[in-house]
Amino acid sequence: MRPFNLDHAATLPAALAAARPVAGARVPPTAAPAQFIAGGTQMLDLMKLDTMQPATLVDINALSAAHGRIEAKSDGLHLGALVRMSEAEAHPDILRDYPVIAQTLQMAASPQIRNMASLGGNVLQRTRCCYFRDPGWAQCNKREPGSGCAALDGVNRKHAVLGVSDQCIAAYSGDFAQALVALGAEVQTAGPNGVRTIAFEKLHTASDNPHTETVLAPGELITGFRVPSGPWTRRSAYVKIRDRESYAYGLATAAVALDIQGGVVREARIGLGAVSYRPWRSHEAEAALRGKPLTEDTANATARAAFAGAKPRQDNAYLIDLGRRTLARALLQASRLEA
Amino acid sequence: MSDITEPQIMPQGAPPSAAKPAMGAATSRVDGRLKVTGAARYASDLYGGANPAHAYLATSTIARGRITRLNEADARKVPGVLDILTFRNVGDRIKPGKIFSQKGYMGSSIAPLASDRIQHGGQIVAMVVAETFEAAREAAHRLQIEYAAETPSATFDSPGLESISAEASSREGEQPGEEKPKVGDAAAALAAAPVTIDQRYETPIQHHNPIELFTTACAWTDGKLTVWEPSQNMYGFQNGLAEQLGMAAADIRVISPYVGGGFGSRGSLTQRTALVALAAQRLRRPVRLETTRDQGFTIATYRAETRHRVRLGAGTDGKLQALIHEGWEVSSRPDNYKVGGTDATTRLYACPNVDSEVTIVHADRNTPGFMRSPPEVPYMFALESAMDELAVALKMDPIELRRVNDTMHEPIKGLPYTSRTLMPCFDAAAKAFGWSGRDAQPGSMRDGEWMVGWGCATSLYPTNMGPATARVVLTPQGTVKVQTAGHEIGTGITTVLALMAVSGLGVDIAKVTVEVGDSALPPAPVAGGSNSTASIATVVAQACEQIRGRIAGAAVAAENGPFHGMDPAGLVLVDGTLRASSGASEPLEAAMSRTAGGAIEAYAENIPHGVPEGALKKLYLGQGTLMGGAKLKDRMQFAFGAQFVEVRVNARTREIRVPRLVGAYAAGRIVNPKAAKSQLMGGQIWGVSAALHEATEIDRRAARYTNNDLAEYLIPVNADVQEVTTILLPEQDTQVNELGIKGIGELGNVGLNAAVANAVFHATGVRVRELPIRLEKLLEA
């Protein structure tokens, strides 16, 4: 860990000013000298490992009055970026109307971490790839652009099979983002160039340029998320398969939401986690299921469609099979729910 | 069969005298309150005197090669940096030392800062000392180190490995133990056997990961060194460090009052300790080193990966006719470390033809070491999996297979077991588990979306004992001090020793103080091999007996006293009085008034059966001599148990969960059933961990570990542990030692990994022979 300045921002303009990038500097937000800190559960971890070396931390926790609320309205759900994971997972409206969101949070990390961790920080969590986290490895395109990827032929049992490239096969291991991507959420931001709204599916960028992880500009702050309502949100579920029962990242996860009318799937929303490079909405799988009854056979066919483009390496080929089974299980589980 | 009664909760630290704690009564820990309130001071809490400087390690990012450039300029610029130790200023100032199993004290003979050479990944390459921990860490991150890397050999199947048979490696000075148990003609018997099994098994690298990190603090005063470090081997650390630093052991004191987990990782000295001592000497100031979780994976020992080939031949009646167990174990380049579990696996069952071989495979790794049940965990996984496969091939119940091969004499030399309660353990555990409801057909038991499997396996652990010493002081007021350089690694030795004083001197447990964890106390053996209770309780009992003898001797001699002329051997100390069987009694204070002086102090030394005479002198030099198990010339000393497991495997996604564990154990006299139950239960849970979770991953190209934190090195969490039943069977062994005590520290986790694998086979029909058992191994089923 290196010495750093800690800046407590009392207001949104103060936070943006404190994190304002140096004019002309061209770095991705994760490498910017000023970094926001919310719960700090990841930021401090990566600083202690010397993986991240920010010169300034801008503490945004004081913004929670304005950006830390949960509002459920008929047209959708608003989640402030500074809502703690533990708050959202127990919110009665979310539990009733968006069970998949509550479940992704309940199954993440530990209660202690969820009490600290914010939703904004959660979606920006970085990969668990060991070659990325430990700067003692020379090769990692995500950490050192152009250095190569040590995971391609290294230990890669938990690396991704969807959305990968020969630049990077790291898995995005967050859970909450799979619910957001499946439900077609939007991200609200404020930055040096004003406020904007981004489709959540477009927040994270592709693996061909692993050093850049999101479309956010340096100094751009996530203020909240909007999840549109829809006839599918109540019949939704999250299945997370992991090596142990609790407090573990997923090996394969599936967030699904279903609109079933008259025994036929009118609309399916499918997010696939841990097996993918970024929060992954499987439009192929959704299309494969649309207009069909949900049976063991259609669930399996949907799962095959979801992984049609999967690219395995040495130790993670099993994730294709496991990912399919996980998705089929989630679909069948959700189909049994009341709408 | 006696299930352990539910322990009552004691309101305060020491239990009230009404509860009558005594040897054999379930007793709350005397240090329990200190521990749960955070008042217990661990070595890591003790800062090494006032105003210590703080040290931080830098470790190598290659596993083999040389340092070609080490630029300290940037690091030196960090404000507060006081000193940087590297191979340039350490060199031969510290002697490397031999490893523990070769009559040395060290975990590894690789001396990290002796030269520019790198011999394993994560080797210490520098130690930065600064005014604060933060400055030391920052400076360590700012060191610029370049290497000339050579291709390392990481593990089995890597190019460039070298092998040596354990037999050939065994040279003068290694611990006793037979390298190659063999009897009859196993190959011929195997060829002739009607039913045979020939399979290979594999166990992974595992790390102890004690919660208390590998810290060290050192302070010098007038040429004398005090070391605060979590340790399972006080005198070993003291003497080993003296050898490394070229000074007298008497000038070193090692302090480790409580240990936040040992599991074997603190039995041998690591190379860090001497570095901290040297830094404190150079700075003339106490220095405190705190290492990180990931550094703990490379600067200390670990359980090495092993491979096995087990061949079994049996008659159609299930009786073994041939057993061949071959093992391969990874070690470092310089050290022939091995656990060699064939000592036990070749002697467990009746079998006329036995052969075995252990091979050490040298790779570019640090030297491995002991980890809870070092030989038994990997070797019994192989044997007990093979036994289950044999039961399947014979269409025989696995318990019955053990029964037809049960024996009171080991097969190699025909030596008798001092006691063996294996089949009663199986029967008791089977009954508690409900084994009779098992359908033997794999995949036949189902609960909704879960495939259910039941499995079992044998556990055993050698009953070891070493020479030990203790001092006991009794005052007329009935307060007792027990002093011995034993180790409170969480197993409850302090409570056990307090109970010995209670039983021997008839005092209230609240009046007993037990001092352990300090090399200034009389020496005790390493806390390893589950010997502590047997070794130290025995010698404390002897010291108490000396005291009782002196009081009784004076009492029978006193003409005006109530005991005049009686046989002193018949007098006992109980409830604060001296008593005769006739009913005559006298308060302790009155009885003690006849002995010269105020308090009575007794020092006792004990040499157990089979241990050579010179062993006590060696003990004072930090050299233990553990004897027992299969090492004795005249008999076999083992404790036994039976492990039962229920697993559930999701029929679709194949994750494996363990809702139920039942274990039954017989281990001689149990001094504190409450602590014993906890210890065995912890072992059962660890057994599940070893079967399903724990494995250190290694990058085969770099020979470096990749999952070196507790988020990626998995152990079970509460949600993984549901019903655990621990049954203790009564067992009387009049031979092992005077008190009939067998060690139980490492009995609980042995064989459990096989029981889980056997249950997974029963649930799914898939036999997994490489641990850990992970869901991808079951996806094809």
Ligand SMILES: Cc1cc2nc3c(=O)[nH]c(=O)nc-3n(C[C@H](O)[C@H](O)[C@H](O)COP(=O)(O)OP(=O)(O)OC[C@H]3O[C@@H](n4cnc5c(N)ncnc54)[C@H](O)[C@@H]3O)c2cc1C
């Ligand atoms: C042991 C462990 C286990 C875990 N297991 C899981 C798991 O199973 N599933 C799971 O999903 N997660 C898991 N996590 C990750 C955890 O959920 C994240 O660390 C947490 O959500 C991050 O939130 P935070 O507020 O603490 O973020 P911080 O650490 O404060 O910040 C994280 C990153 O986000 C940036 N940031 C924070 N807020 C904003 C904002 N409003 N706008 C712009 N940038 C921002 C920071 O600059 C930083 O780069 C685990 C973490 C740990 C340590």
Ligand code: SF4
């Ligand atoms: S997978 Fe990505 S994060 Fe991991 S080493 Fe390769 S480039 Fe780095």
